[in-house]
Amino acid sequence: MSSSRYWAATVFLTSVAGALTLGVIKATTAAAIFGAAAILSLIWFAIDPWARKLLDKWIPDLKVTIEQKDWDNFRHQALILEMKVKIKNRKNKRKILTSFAFQHQGGGIPADFDIEVIREVHRRSEAHHPLRNHSIIEPHDTISGWMVYALPRRLRPGEPEFTFSVSDELEVEYEARQR
Helix, strand or coil: CCHHHHHHHHHHHHHHHHHHHHCCCCHHHHHHHHHHHHHHHHHHHHHHHHHHHHHHHHCCCEEEEEEEEEEEEECCCEEEEEEEEEEEECCCCCEEEEEEEEEECCCCCCCCCCHHHHHHHHHHHHHCCEHHHCCEECCCCEEEEEEEEEEECCCCCCCCCEEEEEEECCCCEEEEEEC
């Protein structure tokens, strides 16, 4: 417990003890207050330095979220996905993004995309603020940007399932899945 919280708790408990001694409050009320203070002090001791270090190991450094996704059937040659991705750094250290990956589930008609599809993906990528322009995320900061991908045309209706992942400088992958 930090010294300011320690002194605040000491003053509070001393005043409760004084009020009990003077008969201002009943013994059962004082016991309840002392019990609650004991539980709070245990929580403070647990959360302050030790538990934070333990919890930091279980919380992923980055959180990847797909904020928006737009699908377009481009000239019946390909499905084009434009998605806005947000990445939040949850730690007290700078993170460096090393790569982005996109995987889609489900088949489609195999396609070697012609130059028109490639140009359209490039045009749409440049029309947005691309995520690939970011490579460093400061502590507790958030970045966002757009990614554009072309997928083979599907035989089934609906949006395909996909996974978007980001790798950091330690080659740890963080993903967002869309179903």
